[in-house]
Amino acid sequence: MRQKIVRLSLVAGVLVVALLLLLATCGAGGGRDGTGGKAGSKAGSKTPAPAVTSAGPAPATQLTVPPAYSTRSGWELVNTSPDYAISRTTGRLAYLLRVGENQYRLETIDSETGRAGWKGENWRPPASKHFPKLFLITKDDVEYFVTWAYGKVGESALTPADTIVSLDVYDVRDGSRRRVEVPWSSAPSVIASGPGILISDGRTTSAVVDPATGLISKIAPSALKYPKDCPSCKQLTEVFGLTDRGLLLSGAREFWVQGGWFSRNVAPRHTDRTSGIPTSVAPGWVLAKWQLAKGQKQAGTHDLWAVHDAETGKPVATVECNKVAIKPGQYPQAVMSPSGTYLVAGNLAFDLTADKGFCLEAPDGSKRLTLASVTDEGVAYGATSARNATDALSGGGRPYAVEVATGVAERLPSNVRLPGAEAKAEVGVFRWTDEKDRLHLLGYPRAPR
Known part of the structure; x- marks a missing residue:
């Protein structure tokens, strides 16, 4: 903005004071309590840096949160990427910041204090107007933050061979x-269940990247091996995940780890041994759906869900749920508590230490809960009438808290925002988008007991 030069020193002084007051006002922002009030600070440019409030003073944005958390202290990030990742060992939280035209930088904070940590260098991903994806992966007890993007090598790329x-x-x-x-010549699926970074075309072509060395191992469809006497394994074959033992593959009805175990040999009791379908993978675990064996009381109305040990295939915890009327296009992603004790996915909740599972729905299959996160204390958060976990975390549906050890669900006030994760330091991480379409990440610690 152009300004005329004012030579009178008095007028100049007034302008300076006014400008300082304006900057102070913009920096302070306003709060929103999750019920529709004003919040957020005005952007000073197209790509403003995020504002961080360290622990102590309450963040400017005051959401209504579950009673387990306190908004009296915490931290706040503004204008970050939708994705974030939290180190399970250090508690460090990573997020992406847009720093220019199609330029990004990975930054970190201490999830307990909000203090800034190390920052990566600016970089320009393959041609894309969207934030790159971000996740955490662990190999040999070493953790890595990984960002990925798919696109053209250069603006003049003409063929699929020019995409990476x-x-x-x-x-x-x-x-x-x-x-x-x-x-990579087609839209990729990038899976971070570890120990390597798996890239797949959603069918039989895949590659594994070693996060420690960067070594790329490409696996051609011709290199895949199938269990004996399994015709359905060769139908709709898909590279589904990666385990310490090797690739996890699925067919039309059964699944297996290449060179390892076969689902038919580890089927849960009272199920049709040839009916297993993997639906989600998490570090060390595979969630699968099974048909009950003929003759079982609820074989016509229910399926059995099992969490399998990814190394051995052994089912650790199971639960029966009503069959869905319409097969979903995509099953819910499994989410783990930071310590790996609890696993939730959609309306399923598992205590892996106690080998127990719960199906969170009414007896007739209605009023299903969609769970989005779970803490090390065994409290899962989700909502009914939510389209998916993202919708539940964005305020959709009716919020609930669930004690995973007992399966008891408690309804929360309708304006409560749910934590997307909890860091090692017992700080809940919440997302909220203001009226200027800016994403806020907020860290609220556990409330004193």
Whole structure:
């Protein structure tokens, strides 16, 4: 904005004071309590840096949260990426910041205090107007933050051969970065269940990237091996995940780990041994759906869900649920508590230490809960009438808290926002989008008992 030069010193002084007051006002922002009030600070540019409020003073944005958390202290980030990742060992939280035209930077904070940690260098991913994806992966007890994007190598790219999956792998401890570029000709699926980064075309072509070395191992469809006497394994074959033993693959009705176990040999009791379908993977675990065996009381109305040990295939916890009337296009992603004790997915909740599972729905299959997060204390958060976990975290549906050890669900006030995760330091991480379409990430600690 152009300004005329004012030579009178008195007028100049007034303008300086007014400008300082304006900047102070913009920096302070306003709060919103989750019920429709004003919140957020005005952007000073198209790509403003996020504002961070360290623990102590309450964040400017005051959401209504579950009673387990307190908004009297915490931290707040503004204008960050939708994705974030939290280190299970250090409690460090990573997020992406847009720093220019199609330029981004990975930054970190201490999830307990909100203090800034290490920052990565600015980089430009393959042609894309959207934030790159971000996740955490662990190999040999070393954690890595990984960002990935898919697109053209250059603006003049003309063929599918000119497209790549670009990965930046950061050591959680010090931020040291490794760039890996994998030529890829179709829209990829990138799976972070570990120990390697799995890239798949959703069918039988895949590649695995070692996060420690950057080594790329491509697996052609011809290299896949199938269990004996399993015709359905060769139908609708898909590279579904990665385990310490090798690739996890699924067919039309059964699944297996290449060179390892076969679902038919580890089927839960009272199920049709040839009916297993994997629906989600998490570090160390596979969630699968099974048909009950003929003759079982609820075989016509219910399915059995099981969490399998990814290394051995052994089912650890199971539960029966009503069959859905319409098969979903995509099953809910499994979400783990930070310590790995609890697992939730959709309306399923499992206590893996006690080998117990719960199906959170009415007896007739209605009023299903969609769970989105779970804490180390065994409290899962979700909502009924929510389209998916993202919708529940955005305020959709009716919020609930669930004690995973007992399966008891408690309805929360309708304006409560749910935590998307809980960090090692017992800080809940919440997302909220203001009226200017800016994403806020907020950290609220557990309330004193």
